[in-house]
Amino acid sequence: MPAAPTLPADVRATLLDGRGLIRAADFEGTSGSRSRLHRLERAGLLTGLAKGVYADTATLRSAGEWSAFRLRTRAFLMVAAPDSYASDWSSIVLHDLPTRGRPPTVPNVIRPGSRVSGSNTTRWGRTRFAAVPDRWLGQVDGCPAVDPAFAAVDVARQADRLTGLVLADAVAFRHRGRDRLAQAAVDVERWRGGRRARWPVQHCDADVESPLESAGRLAFLDAGLPGSLSNVWVGDIVPEARLDHYWPAFRIAAEGDGVGKYLLTDPAAAIRREKEREWLLQQWGIRVVRYTWAVATRSPDELTGRIRALMRVAPDTSCALRLWPRDEGLALLGLPSGRPRPRPVAAA
Structure with missing residues (x-):
């Protein structure tokens, strides 16, 4: 029985360099071409995650749903408009916050600099247009994304209370308090469902671990x-x-x-x-x-x-x-707090 076809070594190396993604526009050269990637896609060895962005089909199939969603989010950001930032669940997964249920069908980004309102959805992702203060815009692992506190309250506008509380607790734990969440809740208060985000922010606990x-x-x-x-x-x-x-x-x-x-x-x-x-x-x-x-x-x-x-x-x-208290007891015992260090949300 013939061996199953595998990806060429140079394509595998490029995927490794790209942390699981390869963009056709970056593959041009003496050993690479867009047509080769297209042929590998037709052969089922690569899967398109955004226009001109591919992932290893075998890796994608073996990944969990949320891991695949993270890859799709990164792929969509590669081709999205320059002022696009991962938002709601796309930001949540990039910031390694808890996820529940199944991920959205497509990644979500927000364009805060546009004067257009509403949203636009394609097969690759959904783009929302909204006024977001600059303090919530930054990067995580090289990807433009809104701050986790802003993402949490954004999701809480439409999510059930358990989801809202899980996210608020996780952000409060990471930031040792609810201050950032409270600031973000004020900024989405006038958005549709914005008042729903108040409850998890008011009831979150910075010492909850799971x-x-x-x-x-x-x-x-x-x-x-x-x-x-x-x-x-x-x-x-x-x-x-x-x-x-x-x-x-x-x-x-x-x-x-x-x-x-x-x-x-x-x-x-x-x-x-x-x-x-x-x-x-x-x-x-x-x-x-x-x-x-x-x-x-x-x-x-x-x-x-x-x-x-x-x-x-x-x-x-x-x-x-x-x-x-939690952290005081750990310190007395010479143990680390276990709190993830908040990732800097540097200006993009």
């Missing part, structure tokens, strides 16, 4: 539970255990991922460590409620009902406990 924790927090907020602390450390003398959500007055904790958080290369050691942690929490009188994504999003009443039931029972406060 979409699962955001889902848990949404359940708590919707149920009207007292406010919880996120990822605080507890201990009698030094920080010893970190809790996803904690209500100090009730000595109740909610954990969104259980033992998975502690899995190391040795599962048996991880299980022992989790059991020791559980015993320690019990000694301190901390009652733990665990939940999954399915419970938080599909059966939130089950989760909040269990917490309410525990709140009706007086806690055991015989053991004195201290609390440390």
Whole structure:
């Protein structure tokens, strides 16, 4: 059986240099030509992602939907007008913020310098025309993109509350607060659905580390539970255990991922460590409620009902406990904060 055809070595090298993309206009030369790329596309070895921009078909097929969407966004930006910036979900994926569901059909860019209003959609991408203050325009990994805070509130205008909260929490975590989100929310307030972006900005938490924790927090907020602390450390003398959500007055904790958080290369050691942690929490009188994504999003009443039931029972406060905020506890233990360093949004 004959071997399946593969891409020529020079094309593979050019794709590698282009981080998975090759532009026909840049392939002209002694060993390359646009016609060769067209022939490879007809043979199914390359796939067009924008006019004159290609990716390896095999790589594209094996990539996840959002990874493919990232490639499509970069390809569209290569041929878009010079004043185009990746926006909404295209900016979200370029900034490595959490994604949910399936990506849009085509990439999205915004042209803030145009006096035209509305949008234009082609097979390769969608271009919106809107007035965006210069402070939100910059680059990420060499691609023009709006700031993640602006992208998050832009998406929140039309997204469900969980999506809005997940993105707002992620941006607040990265920037150690909601200030940039609040500024961006003001700038989109007059856009269609702009007021919807207020809610996630008002309720985001800079210490939330994952979409699962955001889902848990949404359940708590919707149920009207007292406010919880996120990822605080507890201990009698030094920080010893970190809790996803904690209500100090009730000595109740909610954990969104259980033992998975502690899995190391040795599962048996991880299980022992989790059991020791559980015993320690019990000694301190901390009652733990665990939940999954399915419970938080599909059966939130089950989760909040269990917490309410525990709140009706007086806690055991015989053991004195201290609390440390997330970053302070990590610093005392000599551990890194784990927060992604905000990427500079340098003027494009």
